[in-house]
Amino acid sequence: MSDIxxxxxxxxxxxxxxxxxxxxxDRPGEAGRSAASWRRTARGIAAQLSVLDVLAxxxxxxxxxxxxxxxxxxxxxxxxxxxxxxLEAPSLHHIFxxxxxxxxxxxRLVHGTSATLSASAVALIVGLxxxxxxxxxxxxxGGWVDSIISRVIDVLLSVPGLLLSMVIVVALGFGAVNAAxxxxxxxxxxxxxxxxxxxxxxxxxxxxxxxxxxxxSRVRTLVQHILPNSLGPVFSLIPLHFGGxxxxxxxxxxLGFGAVxPKPEWGLLVAEGRQYLLAAPWLLLIPGLVIVxxxxxISRLQHLASALRxxxx
Amino acid sequence: xxxxxxxxxxxxxxxxxxxxxxxxxxxxxxxxxxxGGRATAVADAGFSVRTGETLALVGESGSGKSSIASxxxxxxxxxxxxxxxxxxxxxxxxxxxxxxxxxGLRGPVLGYVPQDPLGSLDPLMRVGDQIAESVAHARDVDxxxxxxxxxxxxxxxxxxxxxxxxxxxxxxxxxGQLQRxxxxxxxxxxxxVLIADEPTSALDVTVQKRILxxxxxxxxxxxxxxxxxxxxxxxxxxRADRIVVLRGGRVIETGETEQIVGSPRAAYTRQLFADVxxxxxxxxxxxxxxxxxxxxxxxxAISVSGLSKSFRRGVPAVDDVSFEVASGxxxALVGESGSGKxxxxxxxxxxxxxxxxSVTVLGDERPTVPAVVNPAPDRLQMVYQNPLSALDPRFPxxxxxxxxxxxxxxxxxxxxxxxxxxxxxxxLSQDFWDRRASQLSGGQRQRVAIARALxxxxxxxxxDEPTSALDVTVQxxIVELLHELRELxxxxxxxxxxxxxxxxxxADSVTVLDRGRVxxxxxxxxxxxxxxxxxxxxLVDAIPKPRS
Numbered sequence: 001m002s003d004i005x006x007x008x009x010x011x012x013x014x015x016x017x018x019x020x021x022x023x024x025x026d027r028p029g030e031a032g033r034s035a036a037s038w039r040r041t042a043r044g045i046a047a048q049l050s051v052l053d054v055l056a057x058x059x060x061x062x063x064x065x066x067x068x069x070x071x072x073x074x075x076x077x078x079x080x081x082x083x084x085x086x087l088e089a090p091s092l093h094h095i096f097x098x099x100x101x102x103x104x105x106x107x108r109l110v111h112g113t114s115a116t117l118s119a120s121a122v123a124l125i126v127g128l129x130x131x132x133x134x135x136x137x138x139x140x141x142g143g144w145v146d147s148i149i150s151r152v153i154d155v156l157l158s159v160p161g162l163l164l165s166m167v168i169v170v171a172l173g174f175g176a177v178n179a180a181x182x183x184x185x186x187x188x189x190x191x192x193x194x195x196x197x198x199x200x201x202x203x204x205x206x207x208x209x210x211x212x213x214x215x216x217s218r219v220r221t222l223v224q225h226i227l228p229n230s231l232g233p234v235f236s237l238i239p240l241h242f243g244g245x246x247x248x249x250x251x252x253x254x255l256g257f258g259a260v261x262p263k264p265e266w267g268l269l270v271a272e273g274r275q276y277l278l279a280a281p282w283l284l285l286i287p288g289l290v291i292v293x294x295x296x297x298i299s300r301l302q303h304l305a306s307a308l309r310x311x312x313x
Numbered sequence: 314x315x316x317x318x319x320x321x322x323x324x325x326x327x328x329x330x331x332x333x334x335x336x337x338x339x340x341x342x343x344x345x346x347x348x349g350g351r352a353t354a355v356a357d358a359g360f361s362v363r364t365g366e367t368l369a370l371v372g373e374s375g376s377g378k379s380s381i382a383s384x385x386x387x388x389x390x391x392x393x394x395x396x397x398x399x400x401x402x403x404x405x406x407x408x409x410x411x412x413x414x415x416x417g418l419r420g421p422v423l424g425y426v427p428q429d430p431l432g433s434l435d436p437l438m439r440v441g442d443q444i445a446e447s448v449a450h451a452r453d454v455d456x457x458x459x460x461x462x463x464x465x466x467x468x469x470x471x472x473x474x475x476x477x478x479x480x481x482x483x484x485x486x487x488x489g490q491l492q493r494x495x496x497x498x499x500x501x502x503x504x505x506v507l508i509a510d511e512p513t514s515a516l517d518v519t520v521q522k523r524i525l526x527x528x529x530x531x532x533x534x535x536x537x538x539x540x541x542x543x544x545x546x547x548x549x550x551x552r553a554d555r556i557v558v559l560r561g562g563r564v565i566e567t568g569e570t571e572q573i574v575g576s577p578r579a580a581y582t583r584q585l586f587a588d589v590x591x592x593x594x595x596x597x598x599x600x601x602x603x604x605x606x607x608x609x610x611x612x613x614a615i616s617v618s619g620l621s622k623s624f625r626r627g628v629p630a631v632d633d634v635s636f637e638v639a640s641g642x643x644x645a646l647v648g649e650s651g652s653g654k655x656x657x658x659x660x661x662x663x664x665x666x667x668x669x670x671s672v673t674v675l676g677d678e679r680p681t682v683p684a685v686v687n688p689a690p691d692r693l694q695m696v697y698q699n700p701l702s703a704l705d706p707r708f709p710x711x712x713x714x715x716x717x718x719x720x721x722x723x724x725x726x727x728x729x730x731x732x733x734x735x736x737x738x739x740x741l742s743q744d745f746w747d748r749r750a751s752q753l754s755g756g757q758r759q760r761v762a763i764a765r766a767l768x769x770x771x772x773x774x775x776x777d778e779p780t781s782a783l784d785v786t787v788q789x790x791i792v793e794l795l796h797e798l799r800e801l802x803x804x805x806x807x808x809x810x811x812x813x814x815x816x817x818x819x820a821d822s823v824t825v826l827d828r829g830r831v832x833x834x835x836x837x838x839x840x841x842x843x844x845x846x847x848x849x850x851x852l853v854d855a856i857p858k859p860r861s
Contacts, residue, residue: 206702213664214717214769215690228707 045308056300059293066113076104078111078264087280097282099272105283109290112264119180119258120245126184127241131191132234138192139199139230140222150196156189162251169257176265179258183248187241191234198230205229239302243295250291266291332403335506335538336362336385341398341408343380343389343562354380355562357398364505367532367539369553369570371546371585373784377562379428382510382542384408386425387415402506420451420502426528428511430491434483440494441467441479444501451502466497471527489520496528506538514544517649518813518855525552544784547591547814550574550859558582574859588789591814591856597796612640613673614773614805615661620670622656630656631667632829638822640772643799643806645816645837647852648826655698655777657826658809662695662775663687675772690717694766698778700758704750704765710736711746714764735764738801739794756787760794767802775807780815792819814856817841825849 065072076094082102090097096105138149156164161183168182202208203226211221246266252258253267261268266287273283343355355377362368370378383389385400387410400408402422410418419425427433434443444463449456467475470493483491492512499507509528513521529552532539543549549556549570556573558565558581566579574592577583586592615638622631631653638644646654659665661672663683672679675692697703704713712719715732723731736746739760750758759779766774776795780788792815798804810816816823817837824834825848832846844850 206697206699207705209664210695210697210703211705211716212685213662213687213690213695214720214765215687216716216720217686220720225705229705 048307049304052300053304056297056304059297060301063113063117063294063297066110067117070110070113074104074107074110076107078103078108079262087276087283089280090282096286097280099280099283100276105269105286108264108269109266109287112266112269115176115259115263116246116249116253116266119176119249120183120242122177122180123183123187123245123249124238124242126181127187127191127245128234128238130185130188131193132195132231134188134192135195135234136199136222136227136230139196140203140226146196149192153189153192156186157193161186162248165248165252166255166257169252174257174260176253176259176263179249179252182257183245183252186248187245190241191237194234194237195230198233199226202226202229236306239298239305243298246291246295246298333364334361334401335364335403336540337399337401337404338381338385339399339401341381341384341400342396343377343384344394344396345390346392346394351394353562354393355384358559358562358564359398360557360564360567362506362538362540364538365536366554367529367541367552369541369543369549369556370559371543371549371556372559373544373585373786375561376559378542378544378559379510380562381559382508382540385540386423386508387412387418388425416450420447420504422502422505424499424502424504424507426492426495426499426507426509426512429515430488430495431483433495434491436483439480439482440486440491444479444494444498447498447501462501463497466501467494470494470497470500470531471523472497487520488516489524492516492524493527496524496531500531500535503535504537506540507532508540508542510542511544512541513548517811519649519851521548522855545857546586546589546785547857547859550592551857558585570859585786588785589814590785590789590812590818592859594814594817597792597819614638614640614675615644615807616671616673617657617661618671620657620660620667620672622653622660622665622667629829631660633670634824634826634829634831635670636824636831636834638773638805638807640805641803642821643808643819645808645810645820645823646826647810647813647816647823649811649852651828652826653829654809654811654826658695658775658777658807661807662693664695690771691769692771693773693775694769694771695775695777696759696762696766696779698781700755700762701750703762704758706749706751709747709749710741710753710761713750713761714768717765717769731768732764735768736761738767738798739764740790754787755783756791759783759791763791763794763798767798770802772803773805773807775809777809778811779808781810781812788815795819813841813852817856825852 062073080103082098085094085098085102086100088094088098088102094104094106096109099105099108134149134153138146159167164186165179165182168185169178172178172181208221208225211225212218216224249258250265250267250270253265254271256271259265259268261272269287270284270291273280273285273287276283338361339359341355341358342353344351344353358377358381360368370381372378380389380393383393384395385402385407387407389395395408398408399406402418407415407418434440441460441463444466445456445459448454448462448466449459452459452462454462464475464479467479472478472490472493478486478490483494486494496512507528512528513524516524525548528539531537541549541553550573553570555568556570557567558573558579560581566573566577566582568578573582574586577586590596617637618635620631620634621629623629634653634657636644646657648654656665660667660679661674663674663679666680666682668681677689677692708716711729711732714736715728718728718731733743733746741757741760741764745753745757750761753761763774763779779795780791783791795806796819799806808816808820820837822835823837823840825832825840825846827848833840833844833849840849841853844853
């Protein structure tokens with residue numbers, strides 16, 4: 001059972017199943033894929049890559065390096081203030097300039113990557129796990145359990161997400177982790193909705209009935225048949241929500257609900273830069289641009305990944 | 314029935330120079346673009362249809378018969394290309410016409426009756442308006458007049474109470490009525506050629522017979538040329554003047570119906586006809602006798618008495634049904650759609666509950682509300698009508714078949730061995746064991762489903778239309794397989810089918826159902842030879858009887 005998670009990421013969605021069927025029709029009797037055809041597929045995918053795809057991939061790679069080993073990218077300490085060098089414009093020494101304490105903005109951005117992205121990841125995991133669990137319970141059990149859970153989800157959906165996150169942060173107390181949890185809880189609703197509808201659909205399909213006709217217990221049927229066939233659409237939501245989580249986490253920090261200064265964090269950097277909008281506009285614009293490019297790159301890669309999945313299935 | 318409202322429309326050059334050959338197809342080559350390149354659907358097909366005759370295009374799925382029909386009707390999808398060859402309608406090459414040029418032909422020259430009645434009509438438009446639309450297009454008249462014509466047409470194709478029915482939406486009509494609507498729509502332009510693509514394959518046998526009677530009555534009346542596409546050879550043998558047998562996009566054999574049915578030249582045609590149950594009623598007779606003699610003891614495997622079940626209050630789906638299935642026999646439940654046969658099969662399998670009566674399977678009484686998890690999967694197993702939906706799309710074949718054992722905690726090695734044995738027994742070689750259900754053909758999927766049902770060595774198999782989605786050749790292979798397995802494992806079959814010719818061929822005893830009630834029950838030969846009931850007689854009469 002441990003392989004369900006990974007396995008489901010490359011699960012055949014209806015479209016890929018259809019193309020797999022078409023592919024199977026085209027090459028009857030071919031059990032495996034030869035090395036030559038692998039090469040052909042790889043070359044076909046490479047030929048379809050656009051400049052934007054490559055740029056997005058390079059940017060995400062840089063983000064990964066910034067999380068794992070930020071010192072490879074920068075030489076300055078993100079927290080070291082330098083008197084006499086405050087609010088310097090971008091130059092060869094400080095390519096993104098310096099802030100009001102003379103700290104290197106580029107260094108603060110790179111070191112802030114892990115704070116923002118890990119908070120987004122925590123938010124995503126909280127939302128995913130909570131949403132899937134609630135969705136399974138309400139979809140599979142049905143009846144009054146489903147009614148109660150669905151009404152709670154309705155309430156969650158009726159409050160704007162950011163507002164809800166702020167309420168939760170206030171209740172839990174300020175801080176990066178609490179902000180992440182708050183964003184995660186706010187996204188439970190949409191994950192749970194999708195999971196529930198998929199479980200409902202799968203639960204009534206003939207192969208689930210056939211499994212129980214063969215004596216498969218409820219739990220076994222759920223784990224072996226219903227879940228693997230339900231989670232595909234849920235997992236395809238992950239990149240979308242990850243981008244959303246980055247923006248929400250940054251927004252909460254910007255509003256002062258998240259990371260606490262002097263910690264470098266993207267949303268916080270935007271908030272700090274706002275005060276010097278006229279004197280040093282790069283302090284606001286560059287972190288903002290980084291957030292936008294990150295979200296766009298991730299969504300670009302998501303398209304690429306789904307195309308890849310289609311080509312390989 | 315009112316007379317037909319107008320005479321043949323001035324069909325331009327076509328009817329003026331009326332020719333002997335209505336349709337000529339010459340060296341036609343047709344391919345479809347797909348992800349993996351181009352797939353050839355029709356390769357060098359050639360035949361012609363004489364004016365006024367009925368020509369049946371027969372073949373299995375994938376033989377290219379529907380592609381040819383679409384090409385003749387100018388209805389090929391965008392990814393299809395006519396690579397070479399010609400299609401001539403009354404001498405004029407139509408293979409390269411534009412959509413605008415086609416529009417002039419549809420109606421006055423060509424009518425098309427599609428396969429799927431419900432899918433071919435606009436669900437949000439009243440059927441009368443849909444016919445009026447074709448009338449207005451074909452005859453260039455205003456709406457009021459078109460509507461009046463549409464009513465006459467509906468009446469003419471045998472829709473009772475045409476005025477009310479013309480205001481109905483497609484979902485409010487039955488399958489037979491929808492097919493009549495489509496025929497009326499195809500006749501709106503008073504065409505000379507009618508293409509009917511599997512016009513009755515979605516209909517019950519008795520309805521099928523009525524629709525065919527209508528179609529051929531209209532053909533006589535209007536001296537239509539009819540191109541009939543069908544997978545049903547017995548139907549082609551009964552109705553067509555000439556038959557063209559297709560396989561893999563090529564013409565295998567062409568000839569007069571008597572000659573094709575009576576003395577087919579091609580080996581493939583002979584095989585095809587040998588597999589049609591309606592033409593070979595006694596194919597399994599001896600096997601069945603032997604199995605019954607071997608069975609000897611007349612234990613009761615399934616006993617149903619006074620069974621009633623309704624899904625909606627006051628509308629019984631199954632109404633006071635009683636019958637018995639002796640151990641070792643093949644008992645068939647037959648009836649049209651809505652007769653309750655599948656409901657009874659599901660109740661006997663413990664998948665659906667029932668309201669009253671009793672169902673006893675191998676001495677155990679079924680509870681009125683079934684358990685979610687089958688408590689005794691090793692006694693009775695059901696095989697579903699659609700194997701694709703009944704097999705988990707993510708499981709490979711070997712795991713699918715071994716699953717019932719895995720549920721019971723059998724060691725892995727033993728599971729692999731047993732599922733291997735059964736897969737071999739149903740005729741699936743090792744190459745297929747790693748595939749998913751979506752990568753198998755329909756017949757292979759049904760073999761997997763049968764292997765899975767048998768791995769726990771049940772005594773009874775309930776088969777819900779196990780071959781209705783399959784070609785005749787594949788159907789005959791599956792039926793053959795079921796017979797072998799029956800002797801091998803001493804099985805009892807409860808066989809649900811709407812195909813009476815198949816039931817006549819394989820079953821020992823039969824129960825005939827009509828709207829949830831048993832109308833007749835007994836030995837299959839005596840029921841079919843001398844039906845005691847009008848409904849049974851209508852069903853038996855509806856089996857096509859080829860001239861030969």
